[in-house]
Amino acid sequence: GENVEQHPSTLSVQEGDSAVIKCTYSDSASNYFPWYKQELGKRPQLIIDIRSNVGEKKDQRIAVTLNKTAKHFSLHITETQPEDSAVYFCAANLNRDDKIIFGKGTRLHILP
Amino acid sequence: NAGVTQTPKFQVLKTGQSMTLQCAQDMNHEYMSWYRQDPGMGLRLIHYSVGAGITDQGEVPNGYNVSRSTTEDFPLRLLSAAPSQTSVYFCASSRARGPQETQYFGPGTRLLVL
Numbered sequence: 030g031e032n033v034e035q036h037p038s039t040l041s042v043q044e045g046d047s048a049v050i051k052c053t054y055s056d057s058a059s060n061y062f063p064w065y066k067q068e069l070g071k072r073p074q075l076i077i078d079i080r081s082n083v084g085e086k087k088d089q090r091i092a093v094t095l096n097k098t099a100k101h102f103s104l105h106i107t108e109t110q111p112e113d114s115a116v117y118f119c120a121a122n123l124n125r126d127d128k129i130i131f132g133k134g135t136r137l138h139i140l141p
Numbered sequence: 142n143a144g145v146t147q148t149p150k151f152q153v154l155k156t157g158q159s160m161t162l163q164c165a166q167d168m169n170h171e172y173m174s175w176y177r178q179d180p181g182m183g184l185r186l187i188h189y190s191v192g193a194g195i196t197d198q199g200e201v202p203n204g205y206n207v208s209r210s211t212t213e214d215f216p217l218r219l220l221s222a223a224p225s226q227t228s229v230y231f232c233a234s235s236r237a238r239g240p241q242e243t244q245y246f247g248p249g250t251r252l253l254v255l
Contacts, residue, residue, distance in 0.1 A: 030200075040180075050158040053238065060241075061240075072247065072248055073184065073246050074251060075243045078243070110168070118183060119158055120184075122239070122240055126240040127197070128186055128189065128200075128240065129186065131183045131185070131186075132183055133182060
């Protein structure tokens with residue numbers, strides 16, 4: 030079936046450095062790619078999303094890039110801070126259905 | 142606005158028991174969905190609804206039923222609980238008729254099936 034692969038499953042970076050999380054998707058008709066952040070014991074919350082008509086989107090320290098040809102998209106966090114420690118999920122819609130499929134998540138640790 | 146609410150917060154069931162997880166939203170959102178979250182498995186879609194009276198299956202629908210009689214409410218029913226259904230359950234809603242906008246998640250229900 031259609032799926033979303035996410036890598037790495039765990040990522041540790043020094044405070045102030047950058048973090049990159051990568052996802053690939055299988056449905057060539059997907060056109061919406063959100064990223065959610067989930068802090069420990071909390072609900073997931075949208076941090077940024079991108080649609081297939083653009084290749085990059087930025088919001089302060091967060092950016093997402095999309096390569097439709099290769100069917101992959103990435104989350105970039107610059108100047109990481111302790112509060113960036115969380116689990117991050119990528120997702121993609123299945124365009125023929127009204128479904129969003131999530132990746133398995135990346136646990137990001139920001140080291141002091 | 143209360144946003145998306147879920148009850149109960151925590152529940153213990155015995156194998157074979159049935160129960161209903163409640164989800165409500167007060168944002169007049171069209172799209173509602175149920176996910177389960179298990180360690181290392183991410184968020185898996187159970188059922189979803191694009192509007193009142195319309196429901197459809199997600200990735201892992203077996204053992205669960207849903208209904209959408211009103212825009213506000215989207216209950217999830219476990220027909221005969223099994224230990225494999227031990228999980229954290231999240232309800233979510235979004236404004237559009239499909240999921241291509243921000244999904245707002247409820248606080249979750251932690252379910253333990255013995």
